[in-house]
Amino acid sequence: MENIKANVILNAKGLACPTPIVKTKRAMKDLEAGLVLEVQATDKGSKADMKAWAESTGHQYLGTLEEGQVLKHYLRKSSQDETLEKKHPLVITNDELEAKLEANEKIVVLDVRETAEYVFNHIPKAISIPLGELDDRIRQLNKEEEIYVVCRTGSRSDLAAQRLAEKGFTNVVNVVPGMSKWSGKTTGI
Amino acid sequence: MTMKAMSSKEVTQKIFNKQELFILDVRNESDFKDWKIEGENFEYLNIPYFELLDGVEEILGKIPANKEVLVVCAKEGSSVMVADMLSDAGLNVSYLKGGMKAWSEHLEPVKVGDLKDGGELYQFVRIGKGCLSYMVVSNGEAALIDATRMTDVYLEFANKIGAKITHVIDTHLHADHISGGRRIAEKTGAAYWLPPKDATEVTFSYQPLEDGNDVEIGSVKINIHALYSPGHTIGSTSFIVDEKYLLSGDILFIDSIGRPDLAGLAQDWVGDLRESLYKRYRELSEELIVLPAHFMIIEELNDDGIVSEKLGTLFTKNHGLNIEDENEFRKLVTENLPPQPNAYQEIRKTNMGKINPDEEKQREMEIGPNRCAVR
Numbered sequence: 406m407e408n409i410k411a412n413v414i415l416n417a418k419g420l421a422c423p424t425p426i427v428k429t430k431r432a433m434k435d436l437e438a439g440l441v442l443e444v445q446a447t448d449k450g451s452k453a454d455m456k457a458w459a460e461s462t463g464h465q466y467l468g469t470l471e472e473g474q475v476l477k478h479y480l481r482k483s484s485q486d487e488t489l490e491k492k493h494p495l496v497i498t499n500d501e502l503e504a505k506l507e508a509n510e511k512i513v514v515l516d517v518r519e520t521a522e523y524v525f526n527h528i529p530k531a532i533s534i535p536l537g538e539l540d541d542r543i544r545q546l547n548k549e550e551e552i553y554v555v556c557r558t559g560s561r562s563d564l565a566a567q568r569l570a571e572k573g574f575t576n577v578v579n580v581v582p583g584m585s586k587w588s589g590k591t592t593g594i
Numbered sequence: 595m596t597m598k599a600m601s602s603k604e605v606t607q608k609i610f611n612k613q614e615l616f617i618l619d620v621r622n623e624s625d626f627k628d629w630k631i632e633g634e635n636f637e638y639l640n641i642p643y644f645e646l647l648d649g650v651e652e653i654l655g656k657i658p659a660n661k662e663v664l665v666v667c668a669k670e671g672s673s674v675m676v677a678d679m680l681s682d683a684g685l686n687v688s689y690l691k692g693g694m695k696a697w698s699e700h701l702e703p704v705k706v707g708d709l710k711d712g713g714e715l716y717q718f719v720r721i722g723k724g725c726l727s728y729m730v731v732s733n734g735e736a737a738l739i740d741a742t743r744m745t746d747v748y749l750e751f752a753n754k755i756g757a758k759i760t761h762v763i764d765t766h767l768h769a770d771h772i773s774g775g776r777r778i779a780e781k782t783g784a785a786y787w788l789p790p791k792d793a794t795e796v797t798f799s800y801q802p803l804e805d806g807n808d809v810e811i812g813s814v815k816i817n818i819h820a821l822y823s824p825g826h827t828i829g830s831t832s833f834i835v836d837e838k839y840l841l842s843g844d845i846l847f848i849d850s851i852g853r854p855d856l857a858g859l860a861q862d863w864v865g866d867l868r869e870s871l872y873k874r875y876r877e878l879s880e881e882l883i884v885l886p887a888h889f890m891i892i893e894e895l896n897d898d899g900i901v902s903e904k905l906g907t908l909f910t911k912n913h914g915l916n917i918e919d920e921n922e923f924r925k926l927v928t929e930n931l932p933p934q935p936n937a938y939q940e941i942r943k944t945n946m947g948k949i950n951p952d953e954e955k956q957r958e959m960e961i962g963p964n965r966c967a968v969r
Contacts, residue, residue, distance in 0.1 A: 421669060422667065422669060422671045422672050423643050423644070423675050424671070426643075426644045426647070427647060449958060450668050450669070453624060454622055454642070454644060457622040457624070457644070458642070458644040461644070461645055
């Protein structure tokens, strides 16, 4: 199983409703946009509430892992990245990428979202390198290959595609809009 | 202003008396949609507690000033928080003690009627979940039918009326709630009866309940006559008590009929269900008072809180008993069925003795409404 990295871990174990949500709300307030919070709770009802709370506040609820009695909820603080202007010239739509995957074309899908976003839902065989780790892990990628970069809304993947182009990758395409609207096959835990 | 706790018993009385109540349910929307406190004159507002963390000002205008207000959540904690904020804002409010968890477990005993020579029949209304269980009492002895897992309630009640529980019966292997039958039988030394066709996989010994069996209690014999009526399960058995009451289990309800799919065999059991409802029940006296093991909607409660109706009345009024065409009947009970009850497979296994979840887990398995019927 992939190792999920969270930026902040909140311990809400042993606490009854409403405290886990109250604490989560506070922790989210202090978190930087786009970062991931892991909430550890034992209240079984916290799962549905976390999801509903995140939806009502605009944060992303990524998923929940159950480890024995402990529920680990993963949430990503909402960011305004959808509105950023995309600069990388080569783009492809979700549907076009899906067609390539369906046709078994020899391509690489690079998912630059956070690991917590990736593990719960991603395109089968997509490689996970979060945007923040791209520079350090760029050697894992091959310049000869056709690389399709995907994130949630096309913004982080735009930055990643630009970065790869700077490093001499010529065959890099940004997938727009990305996983938020992806209707093709996915896998996850 | 003030905030006080309201018990499940008090809420139940308001339902029975058709009183007005304004319920502010602060659980999340999907939980509220799935299952809530039902009362004929209850009004509702559903705002999840996590939308009220910064204050209740925005909803003050939606809460009527002239009505009693009850704040409800899953386990009490969030409702106390919200009720406290509302009382700070100047309202008189209550919160539901123990939340929906307590509501799901509340049992309200109601006397159905007298049996011959001083005998009595009680219905235990599990108001939050719609489960009904029965206690037949005669001369210091009692038989308990379709007991829930809240065993203390029955034991205390029997104690209070000075009766010893000598027979415990389940009309069928339940799929929507965990039976307390076996535990009560163990505690009291009573015989535990089960229909053998439903009990092929159980891990404990029991008294096989067959068609035509008579269970008698008390020195003045009250007769509990078993009538094999398969369809909801293959073993489902009804009872005729004192030649006056028909305990119909999950075969026939007031406004609906049993569903045949909870053991996974809808197609196979449709014929049995039809035979039970359209032939075996037709042969009975129309004067019998039907007492089912469930109610689905609050309108099925009579004015005194009892769930009962004359068999003859059901023959004319219950839609499920009035479908001439066999194919149409088959369609009704096999297609478009409501969602299956929460964790029903695990509940069946628990009732077979195959798994032994702890109390917290049992509570969680039973959460939500019962869904044993088709209308």
